[in-house]
Amino acid sequence: MKTILFGVSALLTATVLNAQSAPVFTAAGFRSHVAFLADDLLEGRDTGSRGHEIAARHAASQFEGYGLVPGGEDGTWYQRVTFQKTVRGADRGSVTISGPGGEQRFAHADNVLTGLHPREPNLDLTAPLVFVGYGVEDERLKLNDYKGLNVKGAIVVTLRGFPKGLPSEEGAHISAMKGKAAELHGAIGMFVIATLQSQKAHPWAKSLEYANDPDYAWVQPDGQAFDEAPGIRARALLNEPAAAAAFAGAPRTLADIRLEADKANGVPRGFKLKTRATVKTSATWERVTSPNVIGLLKGSDPELSKQYTVLSAHLDHLGIKELTGEAPDADRIYNGALDNGAGVATLLEVARAAAAAPDRPRRSMLFIASTGEEKGLLGADYYARHPTVPIGQIVGNVDLDMPLLLYPFTDVIAFGANHSSIGPLVAKAVAPMNIQLSPDPMPEQGIFTRSDHYQFVRQGVPAVFLATGFANGGATKWGEFLANAYHSPKDDLSQKIDWEAGARFAEVNYRITRAMTDSDTPPLWFQGDYFGDTFAAKAARAARQ
Numbered sequence: 430m431k432t433i434l435f436g437v438s439a440l441l442t443a444t445v446l447n448a449q450s451a452p453v454f455t456a457a458g459f460r461s462h463v464a465f466l467a468d469d470l471l472e473g474r475d476t477g478s479r480g481h482e483i484a485a486r487h488a489a490s491q492f493e494g495y496g497l498v499p500g501g502e503d504g505t506w507y508q509r510v511t512f513q514k515t516v517r518g519a520d521r522g523s524v525t526i527s528g529p530g531g532e533q534r535f536a537h538a539d540n541v542l543t544g545l546h547p548r549e550p551n552l553d554l555t556a557p558l559v560f561v562g563y564g565v566e567d568e569r570l571k572l573n574d575y576k577g578l579n580v581k582g583a584i585v586v587t588l589r590g591f592p593k594g595l596p597s598e599e600g601a602h603i604s605a606m607k608g609k610a611a612e613l614h615g616a617i618g619m620f621v622i623a624t625l626q627s628q629k630a631h632p633w634a635k636s637l638e639y640a641n642d643p644d645y646a647w648v649q650p651d652g653q654a655f656d657e658a659p660g661i662r663a664r665a666l667l668n669e670p671a672a673a674a675a676f677a678g679a680p681r682t683l684a685d686i687r688l689e690a691d692k693a694n695g696v697p698r699g700f701k702l703k704t705r706a707t708v709k710t711s712a713t714w715e716r717v718t719s720p721n722v723i724g725l726l727k728g729s730d731p732e733l734s735k736q737y738t739v740l741s742a743h744l745d746h747l748g749i750k751e752l753t754g755e756a757p758d759a760d761r762i763y764n765g766a767l768d769n770g771a772g773v774a775t776l777l778e779v780a781r782a783a784a785a786a787p788d789r790p791r792r793s794m795l796f797i798a799s800t801g802e803e804k805g806l807l808g809a810d811y812y813a814r815h816p817t818v819p820i821g822q823i824v825g826n827v828d829l830d831m832p833l834l835l836y837p838f839t840d841v842i843a844f845g846a847n848h849s850s851i852g853p854l855v856a857k858a859v860a861p862m863n864i865q866l867s868p869d870p871m872p873e874q875g876i877f878t879r880s881d882h883y884q885f886v887r888q889g890v891p892a893v894f895l896a897t898g899f900a901n902g903g904a905t906k907w908g909e910f911l912a913n914a915y916h917s918p919k920d921d922l923s924q925k926i927d928w929e930a931g932a933r934f935a936e937v938n939y940r941i942t943r944a945m946t947d948s949d950t951p952p953l954w955f956q957g958d959y960f961g962d963t964f965a966a967k968a969a970r971a972a973r974q
C-alpha cells in the first residue's frame with residue numbers, strides 16, 4: 430500500500446514538472462496544417478504553381494510566428510529555384526526496334542514510356558542494343574555488370590532495380606546511379622525492363638499514370654538544365670512486347686534471365702543483343718520558379734551553434750492531373766494530405782515546439798520545406814548543392830515524407846538508420862514513448878533514394894527518413910495506401926486520418942531532432958559504412974552499434 434502511494438506521488442510530481450517544460454502536441458494543432466495544405470484551393474501544390482506558392486507563404490508565416498528567423502537567400506524565408514519544365518511535344522515519341530524478328534514500332538505510352546532529355550528538344554537516335562544485366566557498377570560492393578562488354582555508342586538494356594540480396598539502401602543508391610555508370614562506359618541510351626519482383630512493386634499500369642507528366646530539372650548558373658548523366662540521350666521503360674522485341678534472336682531468353690535475377694545474389698551477365706532501336710522524342714521547354722522555404726532557429730551554445738541540424742519535409746505534390754480514360758467529373762486534384770501535408774505539419778509542429786522550449790537547442794536548427802520533391806528530389810538537391818549555410822556545418826538531417834497516420838502507430842522506421850549514429854539516437858529518443866525503431870519492412874521499394882534526405886547523404890551528411898512502422902496494423906494500412914491512395918486524388922482529407930497519431934509523430938520527431946541538436950557529439954557515419962566511405966571519406970566516424 431505504502432509503496433504504491435509513494436509511487437503515485439512521485440509520478441504526480443514528475444507530471445507537474447514535465448508540464449512546465451515539455452512541449453504539448455495536439456491533434457488539432459497537427460490537423461490545422463494538413464487541412465490548410467490539402468485544401469482543394471491549393472490545387473495539389475504542384476512545383477511552380479500558385480497553390481505551392483500559397484503553401485510556401487503558410488510555412489513562412491508559421492515560422493515567423495514561432496520566432497524563427499529567415500534562413501533563405503538575401504534575408505528572406507525563401508530559396509527560389511529556377512526549373513526547366515520539359516513538356517512532351519505533339520509527336521509524343523516512339524521506340525522502334527528492329528532485328529531478326531523484323532521491325533516493331535511502339536508509340537510512347539503503348540508498351541514503352543520514353544523519357545525527355547532536358548537538352549535535346551528533338552531527339553532522333555538509332556543505336557545497337559546491349560544487355561548489361563542490372564547495369565550496376567560499384568567497386569565497394571564488387572559489382573561490375575560492364576565487365577567485358579563494349580557499350581560505346583550503344584543503348585544499354587538493364588533490369589530494373591538491383592541484385593537480390595544486396596542491402597536495400599546501397600542497392601537503391603547504385604540503382605539510382607545506373608545512368609551515370611552507362612555514361613561512363615560510353616553508352617548513349619538506356620532502356621529499363623522489369624524483373625519478376627519489380628513487376629509486383631511497380632506495375633506497368635501505375636507507371637502509365639505518369640506518361641503525360643512534364644519532366645523537371647533545376648537550371649544551372651550557365652542557363653543549362655542540370656542533368657546527372659547528360660550523355661545518356663535516350664531513355665525508355667519497356668513493357669513486355671517491347672522487351673520481347675529487344676531480345677529477338679538473343680542467345681538467352683528474357684524469361685530465363687528473369688528467373689536467374691529472382692534468386693538471391695542472382696546477377697545475370699550481359700551480352701550484345703541482335704537488335705537495334707530508334708528513339709524519337711520531341712519537347713518544348715518553359716522556365717518556372719519555385720521556392721524552398723527555410724526557417725532558422727539559432728542555437729544557444731556559443732560553439733555548437735555553428736553547427737546545424739536540418740529537419741526537412743517536401744511541400745510540393747502532384748497538382749492537378751487528367752488521366753486518359755477518366756470520367757469527366759472525376760476528382761483530379763492530388764491533395765497530398767499524407768504525401769506530404771502530414772510531413773510538413775510535423776515539421777511545423779517541431780519548429781514551434783523547439784522555438785518555444787525554455788531549454789534552447791544547443792546547435793542551430795534549419796527547417797526546410799522543400800520544393801520539387803515529386804519531380805525527382807530537385808529542391809533538396811538544389812539546396813544540398815547550394816546550401817544557405819556551409820554544407821560542412823550541416824551535421825545531420827531528418828527527413829519527413831508521407832508518415833502514414835491512419836492507425837495508432839507503435840513503431841517507426843528510420844530509413845538510413847543502419848549507416849550512422851542517428852540510428853541508435855532515434856531508438857533511444859523514442860523509447861520513452863514506448864515506440865520501437867524497426868528495420869526497413871519494404872526493401873523492395875528502395876525508399877532510401879526516394880526522398881529528400883538522400884540528397885543530403887550524397888553531400889556527405891548523415892541522414893534518416895522517418896516514417897511510421899508496420900506494427901499495430903501498420904502493414905495492412907501501408908499495403909492498402911500504396912495500392913489505392915498513394916499518388917492519387919484519394920490521398921485527401923476523406924481518409925480516416927488519426928490526428929492523435931499525428932500529434933504523437935510530431936513529438937517523436939521533436940525528441941529525435943532535439944537529441945541530435947543537443948548531444949555533445951554530432952551525428953557520425955559508422956566506421957566502414959558504405960555511404961560514409963563513398964560521400965564523406967574524411968569525416969570523423971562512430972563505432973558501429
Ligand SMILES: [Zn+2]
Nearest residue numbers: 768803831916
Ligand atoms: Zn510523393
